[in-house]
Amino acid sequence: MTLPVDTILVIVILTGFLILGTARLITAIRLSAIQGVCIGLLPVAASGGGTSVRVLLLGLAIVILKGVVFPRLLRRAIRESRTSGEMQPYVGITASVITGILALVAAFWLDARMDFLPDSHGLVAPTAFFTIITGLFLIVARKLAITQVIGYLILENGIYVFGLAIALEVPVIVELGVLLDMFVAVFVMGIAIFRINREFNHMDSDQLRNLKG
Amino acid sequence: MNPGWILPLVLVLPALFAGAGLLVPSQRAALRLITFGTLAGAAVAVAAAALALSRAGELTSLGAWLMVDALSAYHLLVMAAVFSLSGLYARSYFAADAESGELSLRTARRFTALWFSSMAAMHLVLVSNNLGLMWVGIEATTLVTAFLICIHGTATSLEAMWKYLLMCSVGVALAFMGTLLVAASTHGSGVEGASALLWTELRDAATRLNPKLLKTGFLFLVIGYGTKAGLAPMHNWLPDAHSQAPAPVSAIFSGFLLNAALYCILRTLPLVEALPGNSGWGREILIAFGLISILVAAVFIIAQHDLKRLLAYSSVEHLGIVALGVGLGGLGHVAALFHILNNSVSKSVGFFCAGSIGHLAGTHDMRKINRVTALSRVWGLGLVGSLLAIIGAAPFALFLSEFLILYTAIQQGHTFIAAAFLAGLALVFVGALRHLISIAWEPLDGPVEPHRGTLLEGAIVFVPLTALLVLGVWVPAPFWSLLERAARVLGGAS
Numbered sequence: 001m002t003l004p005v006d007t008i009l010v011i012v013i014l015t016g017f018l019i020l021g022t023a024r025l026i027t028a029i030r031l032s033a034i035q036g037v038c039i040g041l042l043p044v045a046a047s048g049g050g051t052s053v054r055v056l057l058l059g060l061a062i063v064i065l066k067g068v069v070f071p072r073l074l075r076r077a078i079r080e081s082r083t084s085g086e087m088q089p090y091v092g093i094t095a096s097v098i099t100g101i102l103a104l105v106a107a108f109w110l111d112a113r114m115d116f117l118p119d120s121h122g123l124v125a126p127t128a129f130f131t132i133i134t135g136l137f138l139i140v141a142r143k144l145a146i147t148q149v150i151g152y153l154i155l156e157n158g159i160y161v162f163g164l165a166i167a168l169e170v171p172v173i174v175e176l177g178v179l180l181d182m183f184v185a186v187f188v189m190g191i192a193i194f195r196i197n198r199e200f201n202h203m204d205s206d207q208l209r210n211l212k213g
Numbered sequence: 214m215n216p217g218w219i220l221p222l223v224l225v226l227p228a229l230f231a232g233a234g235l236l237v238p239s240q241r242a243a244l245r246l247i248t249f250g251t252l253a254g255a256a257v258a259v260a261a262a263a264l265a266l267s268r269a270g271e272l273t274s275l276g277a278w279l280m281v282d283a284l285s286a287y288h289l290l291v292m293a294a295v296f297s298l299s300g301l302y303a304r305s306y307f308a309a310d311a312e313s314g315e316l317s318l319r320t321a322r323r324f325t326a327l328w329f330s331s332m333a334a335m336h337l338v339l340v341s342n343n344l345g346l347m348w349v350g351i352e353a354t355t356l357v358t359a360f361l362i363c364i365h366g367t368a369t370s371l372e373a374m375w376k377y378l379l380m381c382s383v384g385v386a387l388a389f390m391g392t393l394l395v396a397a398s399t400h401g402s403g404v405e406g407a408s409a410l411l412w413t414e415l416r417d418a419a420t421r422l423n424p425k426l427l428k429t430g431f432l433f434l435v436i437g438y439g440t441k442a443g444l445a446p447m448h449n450w451l452p453d454a455h456s457q458a459p460a461p462v463s464a465i466f467s468g469f470l471l472n473a474a475l476y477c478i479l480r481t482l483p484l485v486e487a488l489p490g491n492s493g494w495g496r497e498i499l500i501a502f503g504l505i506s507i508l509v510a511a512v513f514i515i516a517q518h519d520l521k522r523l524l525a526y527s528s529v530e531h532l533g534i535v536a537l538g539v540g541l542g543g544l545g546h547v548a549a550l551f552h553i554l555n556n557s558v559s560k561s562v563g564f565f566c567a568g569s570i571g572h573l574a575g576t577h578d579m580r581k582i583n584r585v586t587a588l589s590r591v592w593g594l595g596l597v598g599s600l601l602a603i604i605g606a607a608p609f610a611l612f613l614s615e616f617l618i619l620y621t622a623i624q625q626g627h628t629f630i631a632a633a634f635l636a637g638l639a640l641v642f643v644g645a646l647r648h649l650i651s652i653a654w655e656p657l658d659g660p661v662e663p664h665r666g667t668l669l670e671g672a673i674v675f676v677p678l679t680a681l682l683v684l685g686v687w688v689p690a691p692f693w694s695l696l697e698r699a700a701r702v703l704g705g706a707s
Contacts, residue, residue, distance in 0.1 A: 114429075136383070155383065159386055159389055162390060166397040170393075170407075171407045174349065177346060180349075189378060189382075192371070192375055192378060195363070208375060211373055211456075
């Protein structure tokens with residue numbers, strides 16, 4: 001059962017590229033939702049026929065959280081902040097996509113270098129590295145606070161795939177704790193964006209620069 | 214009866230108070246709950262620490278998911294001290310706001326709930342034996358403390374909160390990768406499945422762990438938790454958050470939140486050190502981060518005009534000193550642990566006084582604050598005393614712990630490290646002393662009505678400062694043996 005896993009991983013990489021290449025916030029949120037759903041399906045697909053109830057339930061929780069709840073929270077933050085809906089990048093779209101290509105090369109290079117990883121599957125670790133780099137890049141290369149949250153979500157997706165790459169049995173309570181923390185993080189960031197917007201009448205993290213030295 | 218029952222209580226009690234905080238009927242009740250609830254939470258933590266220390270091994274509970282040994286017991290004690298002082302101070306800090314109605318009931322409730330949630334989260338970090346759960350605790354502290362920063366809702370505090378939230382979330386996410394790598398290093402070491410995240414299991418199997426995975430994991434943990442601990446160059450969020458937060462919150466930030474993050478790094482150090490043929494590798498990394506933090510902070514302290522930012526940069530410096538001491542090892546471990554207590558106590562008192570002086574003077578700009586002792590006897594004298602302690606003036610205990618770390622460096626033949634450390638200390642001393650002299654002795658523009666401090670306010674300022682003075686000249690034997698016991702955990706002994 002390697003086919004669906006590979007397909008899902010390729011979709012994860014593609015959504016990463018599309019997010020780098022989009023100029024519209026709403027598209028970026030949709031893409032991050034698609035990526036989130038893929039992430040939730042990964043462990044289910046990887047376990048093949050012998051899917052346990054635990055894997056199924058966790059997968060379901062991730063799909064609901066990343067595919068439905070987070071996009072909703074983010075869309076609400078956009079609606080309430082009366083933004084133009086543009087990404088407002090520091091680094092232009094073309095340059096971003098080129099960065100993405102470089103990131104993918106770097107990801108495969110890293111995977112080759114880190115031969116000590118107990119990699120269960122050829123594509124898993126490179127996808128994880130690529131997604132992590134994409135997330136970090138989005139956080140630093142986009143102006144709006146909300147795109148930084150999207151970047152954070154992509155980063156978390158990458159780390160989750162990385163967890164699968166090293167084939168580790170994380171206890172359910174810890175997984176749930178991590179998910180709960182993520183949920184609260186996005187929730188808190190959403191409120192923060194709302195309050196920043198109310199106070200400053202914008203949500204450019206670019207203009208948050210009164211505190212120095 | 215198994216005394217392990219107390220460990221879940223350490224978590225549950227503050228969580229219950231957090232829930233109760235949402236239901237308090239008035240602002241006064243909220244302040245009362247903060248004071249007494251914090252003392253109760255701290256008392257349970259002290260009891261847990263005492264129980265753990267009275268035994269030979271570690272105290273475990275809930276299938277070894279919770280664990281307190283000498284290292285965590287010591288941290289629990291420091292945290293109890295910082296939280297008790299801050300809880301008492303919060304009452305005096307917010308009392309005026311509550312009277313004038315500036316502190317709305319909604320804000321008071323939210324503050325109380327978040328305050329106890331952060332206490333519960335920090336307790337979780339300290340009593341957790343499971344590295345994943347420890348991570349959950351650290352991330353939770355970021356989320357609940359974010360809103361404590363902007364409880365006043367000003368534009369600058371929102372900016373500080375956003376930086377804090379984003380930088381620490383990203384940093385802590387990287388620490389999660391480190392945690393996964395550390396757990397993955399158990400492949401083929403005989404540690405089974407889910408117990409790969411249990412610290413005691415990892416420690417017992419330390420010599421059989423996969424070195425490359427463990428070392429990569431350690432790097433991620435140092436970068437990730439180091440961001441939260443305020444180690445330079447990942448410290449950018451820290452001066453903003455610490456200076457914008459209300460003073461009682463700044464006190465727990467500088468006094469303990471940073472230590473909680475550093476504690477997670479300290480936990481992993483003995484694992485890396487135990488790798489065959491790797492002794493010193495992890496410690497060298499800590500030495501590097503420690504020295505960078507000390508020197509970066511020194512430069513910013515010289516150029517600083519804001520009192521609370523000065524204290525915040527001083528936290529970067531002191532966390533750097535702790536990292537340096539831990540990195541040196543041997544006597545350095547003991548001295549670093551000693552320094553943790555000294556820094557936490559002096560920094561908390563420093564933030565109390567800075568907060569109240571800021572209230573009285575209407576500014577935190579040190580160029581506009583003069584003759585603090587004339588503004589208020591308690592807060593003014595306290596500020597001068599705590600600043601002297603913080604910059605390492607003898608005979609405060611900070612001088613002693615810094616001296617011991619310097620001594621260790623020279624004794625081990627690290628002349629360059631000792632020289633850089635000394636240069637950083639000298640820069641901080643001179644830079645901060647200049648500010649101190651101007652705020653303490655420059656004459657006031659006109660006569661002022663001095664603020665009359667209460668007995669309680671005097672106690673939370675002068676009792677800790679006196680304790681630091683005493684510890685600087687005489688360290689009680691039981692306390693020293695506690696430090697040595699905690700240092701043995703750092704050194705890798707079980």
